[in-house]
Amino acid sequence: MGAVEIRQVEYFVAVAEELSFTRAAQRLSMTQPALSRAIRALEKNVGAALLVRTTHGVTLTDAGRTMLDEGTSLLARVADMTSRVRGAAERHAVLTVTGPGCDASLLDRLVRSYNDSAPPRPARAIVGTPEDQVERLRSGRADIALSRAALDDSGLDTVVLRREPCRVLLSERHRLADKDTVSRADLADEPLVNWVGTGTPLADPGLWPTGLPGRPGPEVSDGLQMLAVVRLGQACALAVPQENGAQAEGTVSIPLTDGPLVPLRLVWPRERTTPQLRTFVQRAVASLRAGQEIDADPR
Known part of the structure; x- marks a missing residue:
């Protein structure tokens, strides 16, 4: 058994209250695999199974119910302590x-x-x-x-x-790279980078009520991967105007005329x-x- 971290307790309380790793991961703004690893580490640290995992969700063991009660109380005390310390240091x-x-x-x-x-x-x-x-x-x-x-x-x-116009990031060798603007119709058959994990805010379904443009392309999990597949011409990506006008080498950024304001x-x-x-x-x-x-x- 090892020391229990406050963050592990916060993660457990979220899962116990949601009774779902998926909903808890969304609430915590983290990936489900990372949350699962954190809960397994907590169970190892306390030396007890806290959850029963099923295809329909999770249920609490007796130890898990005790952990929820104690964990909720602990997090409340930590929040109160943090507030008092923050107030003392505010000036x-x-x-x-x-x-x-x-x-x-x-x-x-x-x-x-x-x-x-x-x-x-x-x-x-x-x-x-x-x-x-x-x-x-x-x-x-x-x-x-x-x-x-x-x-x-x-x-x-x-x-x-502010609300920013959506742009499309393409390889400078892409067939659309010389256009002043592009539309969703231009991207109909184009692969669009497919973000995994927490993804990108520009792919938020709320911005695209009729669905994202193009078709699913290579999976990426960070900005460097995204730029690599765009430079290689393997996919295009959604972007917003950069504050300093900078442009990644080997790419062009073109306004999407019928895209959302982000x-x-x-x-x-x-x-x-x-x-x-x-x-x-x-x-x-x-x-x-x-x-x-x-x-x-x-x-």
Whole structure:
């Protein structure tokens, strides 16, 4: 037996409350295999089977019911402790803003714009992946996140900074590479990169009520894989305009005329809303207001 980690307890409580690894993984914004591994590690650490897995879902063992009761109480105490510690450090703490690497330029611009106002609590930027934004917020490692994902979490507040036109990323040798624009019809027979795991916000079914353009192409799980298959001409990919206009070598980015507008949001835990965080949001909205649609979207 080994030491039990708080994160393992959080994962177990999600599975126990949902009685489904699939729904719990969606709630935690993580992959189902990773969640299964974490639960198996927890069972090994406590030396007891906590769940009975069936084709219809999961049920709790006696030990699992005890773990749920104790785990829920523990997480509540941890949240209370975190809130008190955060409150004590609030005056001198840095406001941490996170976002994916593809938005590093915009993230830097928003943070510098805020810090130029000489706030009592300066901001700093940290770059992660699109998949880990919610986890950073929940763990307290970030105060606010830049995200395009549609987050189904009643504990989060959001504001839409702008809505970005969808583009298509192609190899510079692709048959469509010389076109000024493309349509869904142009992509009808084209393979589209098939994201596995948590995927990409641009492939959110909510943006594509009639289905994604093209047909399923090679599977990818990160940005480097995606760029590789695009450069090789094995598939095209969905994209949004880059803040600095940069273009990956060997690729072209072309507007998709009948594609959706993709919302770019700031997201933060409602319970940790502070005057400094509100000020950051207000300055971010102001800096992107010109020519853009700004929507308040509280959850």
